[in-house]
Amino acid sequence: xxxxxxxxxxxxxxxxxxxxxxxxxxxxxxxxxxxxxxxxxxxxxxxxxxxxxxxxxxxxxxxxxxxxxxxxxxxxxxxxxxxxxxxxxxxxxxxxxxxxxxxxxxxxxxxxxxxxxxxxxxxxxxxxxxxxxxxxxxxxxxxxxxxxxxxxxxxxxxxxxxxxxxxxxxxxxxxxxxxxxxxxxxxxxxxxxxxxxxxxxxxxxxxxxxxxxxxxxxxxxxxxxxxxxxxxxxxxxxxxxxxxxxxxxxxxxxxxxxxxxxxxxxxxxxxxxxxxxxxxxxxxxxxxxxxxxxxxxxxxxxxxxxxxxxxxxxxxxxxxxxxxxxxxxxxxxxxxxxxxxxxxxxxxxxxxxxxxxxxxxxxxxxxxxxxxxxxxxxxxxxxxxxxxxxxxxxxxxxxxxxxxxxxxxxxxxxxxxxxxxxxxxxxxxxxxxxxxxxxxxxxxxxxxxxxxxxxxxxxxxxxxxxxxxxxxxxxxxxxxxxxxxxxxxxxxxxxxxxxxxxxxxxxxxxxxxxxxxxxxxxxxxxxxxxxxxxxxxxxxxxxxxxxxxxxxxxxxxxxxxxxxxxxxxxxxxxxxxxxxxxxxxxxxxxxxxxxxxxxxxxxxxxxxxxxxxxxxxxxxxxxxxxxxxxxxxxxxxxxxxxxxxxxxxxxxxxxxxxxxxxxxxxxxxxxxxxxxxxxxxxxxxxxxxxxxxxxxxxxxxxxxxxxxxxxxxxxxxxxxxxxxxxxxxxxxxxxxxxxxxxxxxxxxxxxxxxxxxxxxxxxxxxxxxxxxxxxxxxxxxxxxxxxxxxxxxxxxxxxxxxxxxxxxxxxxxxxxxxxxxxxxxxxxxxxxxxxxxxxxxxxxxxxxxxx
Numbered sequence: 001x002x003x004x005x006x007x008x009x010x011x012x013x014x015x016x017x018x019x020x021x022x023x024x025x026x027x028x029x030x031x032x033x034x035x036x037x038x039x040x041x042x043x044x045x046x047x048x049x050x051x052x053x054x055x056x057x058x059x060x061x062x063x064x065x066x067x068x069x070x071x072x073x074x075x076x077x078x079x080x081x082x083x084x085x086x087x088x089x090x091x092x093x094x095x096x097x098x099x100x101x102x103x104x105x106x107x108x109x110x111x112x113x114x115x116x117x118x119x120x121x122x123x124x125x126x127x128x129x130x131x132x133x134x135x136x137x138x139x140x141x142x143x144x145x146x147x148x149x150x151x152x153x154x155x156x157x158x159x160x161x162x163x164x165x166x167x168x169x170x171x172x173x174x175x176x177x178x179x180x181x182x183x184x185x186x187x188x189x190x191x192x193x194x195x196x197x198x199x200x201x202x203x204x205x206x207x208x209x210x211x212x213x214x215x216x217x218x219x220x221x222x223x224x225x226x227x228x229x230x231x232x233x234x235x236x237x238x239x240x241x242x243x244x245x246x247x248x249x250x251x252x253x254x255x256x257x258x259x260x261x262x263x264x265x266x267x268x269x270x271x272x273x274x275x276x277x278x279x280x281x282x283x284x285x286x287x288x289x290x291x292x293x294x295x296x297x298x299x300x301x302x303x304x305x306x307x308x309x310x311x312x313x314x315x316x317x318x319x320x321x322x323x324x325x326x327x328x329x330x331x332x333x334x335x336x337x338x339x340x341x342x343x344x345x346x347x348x349x350x351x352x353x354x355x356x357x358x359x360x361x362x363x364x365x366x367x368x369x370x371x372x373x374x375x376x377x378x379x380x381x382x383x384x385x386x387x388x389x390x391x392x393x394x395x396x397x398x399x400x401x402x403x404x405x406x407x408x409x410x411x412x413x414x415x416x417x418x419x420x421x422x423x424x425x426x427x428x429x430x431x432x433x434x435x436x437x438x439x440x441x442x443x444x445x446x447x448x449x450x451x452x453x454x455x456x457x458x459x460x461x462x463x464x465x466x467x468x469x470x471x472x473x474x475x476x477x478x479x480x481x482x483x484x485x486x487x488x489x490x491x492x493x494x495x496x497x498x499x500x501x502x503x504x505x506x507x508x509x510x511x512x513x514x515x516x517x518x519x520x521x522x523x524x525x526x527x528x529x530x531x532x533x534x535x536x537x538x539x540x541x542x543x544x545x546x547x548x549x550x551x552x553x554x555x556x557x558x559x560x561x562x563x564x565x566x567x568x569x570x571x572x573x574x575x576x577x578x579x580x581x582x583x584x585x586x587x588x589x590x591x592x593x594x595x596x597x598x599x600x601x602x603x604x605x606x607x608x609x610x611x612x613x614x615x616x617x618x619x620x621x622x623x624x625x626x627x628x629x630x631x632x633x634x635x636x637x638x639x640x641x642x643x644x645x646x647x648x649x650x651x652x653x654x655x656x657x658x659x660x661x662x663x664x665x666x667x668x669x670x671x672x673x674x675x676x677x678x679x680x681x682x683x684x685x686x687x688x689x690x691x692x693x694x695x696x697x698x699x700x701x702x703x704x705x706x707x708x709x710x711x712x713x714x715x716x717x718x719x720x721x722x723x724x725x726x727x728x729x730x731x732x733x734x735x736x737x738x739x740x741x742x743x744x745x746x747x748x749x750x751x752x753x754x755x756x757x758x759x760x761x762x763x764x765x766x767x768x769x770x771x772x773x774x775x776x777x778x779x780x781x782x783x784x785x786x787x788x789x790x791x792x793x794x795x796x797x798x799x800x801x802x803x804x805x806x807x808x809x810x811x812x813x814x815x816x817x818x819x820x821x822x823x824x825x826x827x828x829x830x831x832x833x834x835x836x837x838x839x840x841x842x843x844x845x846x847x848x849x850x851x
Contacts, residue, residue, distance in 0.1 A: 031050060031052050031053070040061065042063065043064075043065060046064040046160065048066060048161055049162075052158050053158075054155070054156060055154060056146055056153065056156070058148065058149050060148075063144070064143070064144040065142075065143055066143075066160055067139060067142075068139070068140055068142075076162050076166055077126075077162075078124070079123070079162075080097065080122070080160045081120070081159045082120075083108070083120040083156065083157045084108045087109055087148070087150075087154050089117060091150035091151075092107040092109060093108045093146065093147075094145075094149075095146055096145040097123075097125055097143070099125065099126070100141075104219060106123060113263075118179075120181060124163070124220070124222070125142065126218035126220050127166070142160075146158065168187065168188040168296050170191060170296055171295070171296070174294045176292060176294075177291055178258050178289070180262045184259075184292075185220055185255045187253070188296050190246050194246070194252075194299075195302065196243065196246065196299040197243075197244060197297065197299055198242070198244075198297050198298075198511075199241065199256055199294070200241040200295050201239065201256075203236075203291055203292050205291060207261075208260070208264040208266050209235070209237075209258060209260045210236075210257075210260075211240045211257070211258055212228075212255075213231050213232045213254045213256060214254060214255045215230065215250065216249070216254060222257050224259055224261055227259055231254070231255075232248075232503060233501055233502065234503045234796070234797075234800070235266050235504055236267070236800055237264075237800070239511075239803065240800050241510040245515060256294055258292050260289075266795075267795055268795060269794075300514070304811070307809070308808075308810070308811030308812065312527065313529060315530075316529065316530050316533040319534060319537060319824075323541070450849070451849070452845065452848055453620050453846075454844075456622060456850055457566045459622070459623045461561075465570065467570070467627060468568045468625075470570065470627070471570045471573070471628045471631070472570055472573035474628045475577050475578060475607070479581045479584075482585075482603070483581070483588070486588050486597075489597065490591040493505065493506065493591065493592035494506075494592055503796075505592065505594065506521075506592040506594055507594055507792045508790065509521070509524070509789040509803045509813050511804055511805045511806075512789075512805055512807075520592075523812055524590040524816060527819040527820060528586045528587040529583065530819060530824065531584075531826075534824070535576050535579030536576070537827070538572070538579060538827060538830050541831070542572040542576060545567075545569065545834070546569040563841060563843060563844060565619055565837045565840055566622045574611050575612065575830055578608045579608065579823075582604040585601060585604050586600075589601035593790065593792060598646065599639060599642065599643055602639075602642065602738060606639055606737070606741060608826065610635050610638075613741075615833055616749060616752055617748070645657065645733030645737070646732075654726050658725060658726040661725075665714075669711050669714075669715060672707060672710075672711060673708070707851070710747075713751075714747055714748075717744075717747060756836075756837075759851070763836070763839065764839055767832060770831050770832050771832055773828050774825060777825040778821075778822075781824075784815070784821060787804070789804050789813055789814055790802060790815070
């Protein structure tokens with residue numbers, strides 16, 4: 001009797017509440033469902049596109065039965081919308097949909113992440129067999145069950161509609177609204193003539209959402225908590241894209257699923273604290289409604305794909321063809337000139353260089369330095385007056401005591417002269433350098449006011465060549481041990497992406513990601529082939545020069561032994577290896593570019609920049625250049641600092657980095673200014689005091705003017721960079737470090753060119769042309785680099801805002817063109833370094849100034 005009374009009261013309460021509620025539909029009819037007295041479970045035949053209002057409480061249940069005809073030729077799906085403002089987290093309304101081979105359930109309010117409750121929920125039911133072969137006009141029955149455990153009646157509204165536009169077509173866009181409680185998905189099937197398509201989504205809103213492609217099977221995971229369970233997915237704000245191959249999904253069929261996140265923290269990386277709102281607050285739900293446009297378009301065809309790959313490699317094959325043609329023509333001309341006796345006479349070239357006007361202006365004293373005759377069998381001291389260099393003409397440069405005899409027209413080399421060294425010869429580093437008098441002898445030569453290459457090329461050539469060859473062998477060893485774990489790691493990253501479907505792991509340009517096999521963005525990996533091919537070409541050209549020079553030395557050609565810039569090729573070999581490894585490591589990085597492996601792409605960039613500066617310095621300072629161990633140890637420290645700066649880029653780090661950077665600048669300044677003839681010990685402050693008294697207060701100009709100008713400009717630029725880093729604290733610390741290397745290399749290169757011209761030397765027209773080509777290539781390369789198509793400093797969703805479509809052959813994006821152009825630019829830059837001083841091949845070394 002008591003139970004009957006409670007039931008009657010609940011029914012009366014529900015009836016009065018339902019009748020008070022208004023109609024929600026816009027075009028859909030509304031029907032009130034009344035429960036008979038004592039009836040706990042009722043089944044209602046329902047029609048689509050009609051709103052049903054009812055109420056349930058503990059022990060009661062409403063069941064709506066929908067029937068429709070399936071048609072394979074016109075795939076359709078059912079979308080159910082429910083709403084209840086009386087339900088709560090403690091006593092929710094439970095909705096269960098039963099289909100032929102599946103069940104879908106949810107509750108109202110729908111709790112997202114445990115704190116965000118939505119009283120309005122819309123779900124698309126998984127279509128049964130509507131894309132399967134052989135299903136025609138089959139009747140489908142769907143049951144929607146509504147129940148609750150509340151002691152009081154809970155009102156609800158329910159409406160089911162048939163989606164006749166459930167399938168997406170190639171090239172046609174589809175607009176719809178989504179929210180955390182109202183996800184949407186549509187079906188797509190690739191046409192027989194397409195093997196690969198690009199699915200793109202866009203939105204004017206910055207709300208964080210998830211975009212997923214899932215196989216055609218039930219259930220479909222379309223909520224924030226489960227959308228990542230199957231398929232491929234990305235977070236996005238305004239745009240996203242996924243390139244999918246037909247082989248990835250059976251028969252090329254898949255669902256395109258979109259749902260909005262409850263907060264934007266997954267897209268912005270910033271934690272949000274939002275207080276739960278009243279479920280009856282309409283504005284609460286409207287804040288997370290997002291308008292989305294989906295379009296599925298064809299990707300490039302197989303023939304376009306193959307053509308783009310072939311053209312990419314053909315460009316660099318042409319470099320080989322042109323290079324070998326030039327070398328062949330040069331060989332023919334030299335051979336004909338030798339046969340006809342028309343080869344240029346080196347003594348005439350030497351005489352021309354001896355008349356360089358700028359050398360005649362050099363009147364700086366050498367403070368009683370001892371000059372030697374590098375052209376005699378042994379080195380004999382020449383007495384000079386303090387402050388007056390030995391010259392053959394007033395104010396002229398030092399002239400060799402015994403110039404070499406003219407070379408016969410038909411003879412291309414001289415008998416190899418015997419190498420005679422006295423016990424006091426400081427050039428024999430193995431015999432003397434470990435003794436105290438070696439330091440005194442170095443001070444005589446290296447602290448002169450005006451230095452020539454002969455003063456800094458006194459050590460045994462074979463010993464120095466072995467020293468500089470360590471650069472290439474050490475780098476080769478470093479590369480092998482560095483590359484093997486890198487390759488293993490990036491393969492693991494790619495497998496993880498393919499297994500989980502989480503494309504937020506890697507920062508691709510998804511609007512131009514061309515897959516190949518397991519690689520998601522093959523074009524970004526393949527475009528690094530230019531570094532490898534041109535690096536190998538650099539090694540070939542360096543080997544040719546090395547081989548030719550060694551043949552002349554073995555034949556006793558004195559112009560190869562004692563004239564021109566000393567030929568040491570170890571650093572050039574290292575540069576070629578570094579360029580090849582940059583291609584390998586950049587390719588590994590672009591397998592899965594992200595925050596964790598950025599150093600793979602930048603490590604060899606630092607090495608290339610450092611080796612370039614060392615090679616330029618070695619050109620006229622062969623005896624005092626850094627050894628391979630010190631150089632690579634310094635570069636390892638730089639790479640370590642770059643990693644620390646990216647991972648722990650706090651204000652404390654920037655303060656420490658700025659102090660260390662400034663101290664390193666000062667130490668390098670002293671090293672270069674005094675040619676390595678200074679010591680860091682307790683007496684350094686006293687020596688600095690004496691230096692200030694002598695050089696700064698009593699002299700009208702610095703003792704080493706050219707070095708002073710270079711170091712002054714370099715210090716101004718580097719101090720400015722240090723100040724910019726300390727104040728601005730840029731997010732991309734790795735690029736900031738790389739900019740320091742590039743700026744200093746360019747500064748030294750420009751200084752070298754200016755001093756070369758100022759010294760009366762000339763630059764061959766071939767080298768001038770290469771410099772112009774290099775400048776053009778670097779300008780184009782940097783213009784594509786700064787466009788930026790991804791950035792791992794941001795979240796994956798924010799990075800996709802920079803994604804851009806392909807710009808070349810429908811296959812390569814802006815960053816791929818940067819790879820091509822930067823490879824060509826570095827190749828030309830190294831050719832310039834290789835040929836920059838070819839005009840001095842017949843100039844005595846005691847006439848080549850040091851700067």
